[in-house]
Amino acid sequence: MKLSKKFWVDQxxxxxxxxxxxxxxxxxxxxxxxxxxxxYALNTVYPKKKSLFRAFKTCSFEKVKIVILxxxxxxxxxxxxxxFGNDDSAAFTSRSLxxxxxIIERDYYDGLCLDFDxxxxxxxxxxxxxxxxxxxxxxxxxxxxxxxxKKFTSAVLQSLNTYAPGTVFILWGGHAKAFIPYxxxxxxxxxxxxxxxxxxxxxxxWNCTNFKEADKILxxxxxxxxxx
Numbered sequence: 001m002k003l004s005k006k007f008w009v010d011q012x013x014x015x016x017x018x019x020x021x022x023x024x025x026x027x028x029x030x031x032x033x034x035x036x037x038x039x040y041a042l043n044t045v046y047p048k049k050k051s052l053f054r055a056f057k058t059c060s061f062e063k064v065k066i067v068i069l070x071x072x073x074x075x076x077x078x079x080x081x082x083x084f085g086n087d088d089s090a091a092f093t094s095r096s097l098x099x100x101x102x103i104i105e106r107d108y109y110d111g112l113c114l115d116f117d118x119x120x121x122x123x124x125x126x127x128x129x130x131x132x133x134x135x136x137x138x139x140x141x142x143x144x145x146x147x148x149x150k151k152f153t154s155a156v157l158q159s160l161n162t163y164a165p166g167t168v169f170i171l172w173g174g175h176a177k178a179f180i181p182y183x184x185x186x187x188x189x190x191x192x193x194x195x196x197x198x199x200x201x202x203x204x205x206w207n208c209t210n211f212k213e214a215d216k217i218l219x220x221x222x223x224x225x226x227x228x
Contacts, residue, residue: 003030011053015061019163023155032148036136044139047079047087054081055131058124065127065222066168066214067160069176071194072134075142082130085120093118099195099206104228107212126226131156133179157182168217170210173197188217 008017008024023029036052039045047054070083078094080087086094093101097118105113117123120130134149157179160167165186171177173194183189190210198206215225 003033012056013060016056016159019061019159020155023152028151032152035148039136039138039145045136046073046075046077046139047081047136051079051081051087052135055083055124055129055135058082058121059127059129061159061163063127064129064160064164064167065218066170066226067129067131068123068170069172069179070130070132071173071175072132072137072143072146075137075140075144077139079137080119081135082120082124083132085130086118088119095199095203096195099198103206103208103211108228123226123228128226133175153179154182161187166221168214170214172208172210188214190214 003024005017008020012020017024036045040049068083073079073081073083074086074094078086078090084094084097084100086097097120101113101116101118104116105111120128124130131153133153134143134146135152136145136149138144161182161184165184166188168188168190169183171180171189171191173196176194177191180189190213192208192210193206195206195208198204211226211228218225
């Protein structure tokens with residue numbers, strides 16, 4: 001599968017294509033896209049193929065201020081291409097996303113938020129890259145594509161190290177924290193347990209302070225905060 005510059009600009013946008021040009025020219029990417037073509041043809045894979053690189057198209061390189069790093073997409077069909085975001089066709093809101101919503105509602109809206117965007121596209125529009133470390137997953141097989149995406153994810157982090165020092169990284173859970181060695185000391189790194197861990201432990205409260213910590217950094221750096 002020969003992949004042209006136009007193909008990547010259509011998938012990722014001009015900025016990301018420029019900053020990721022080395023990895024995009026690597027034979028690895030042709031092998032990865034051939035693998036995915038076969039996976040989509042023979043298995044049920046999430047997110048939908050059209051949403052594969054949605055995280056990059058909705059948050060251009062030039063806009064990135066924060067990266068929220070997930071693991072892999074929801075493997076039950078709820079994935080929309082943005083880490084933790086829900087597809088419009090999802091029957092129910094994912095439980096991890098409900099934990100995120102509960103924090104936002106409590107900390108920013110006095111316990112009553114009427115217009116939270118469960119797709120998280122509003123966050124992406126504000127410069128938050130909602131990045132899963134694996135952009136695809138087979139139905140009901142969590143982690144099934146993790147190995148295949150690792151080189152690409154590492155290249156994305158390296159591009160941010162090189163061209164966007166001072167980016168805020170929000171890492172939830174052990175899988176995301178394992179990528180800390182790929183981040184330079186010039187990055188702001190915020191961590192917490194994964195919201196799914198709170199769900200698994202009897203659906204207890206998820207106490208995460210990263211949103212307010214990120215706002216403090218952005219206020220000092222840009223004079224503005226996120227509309228969470």
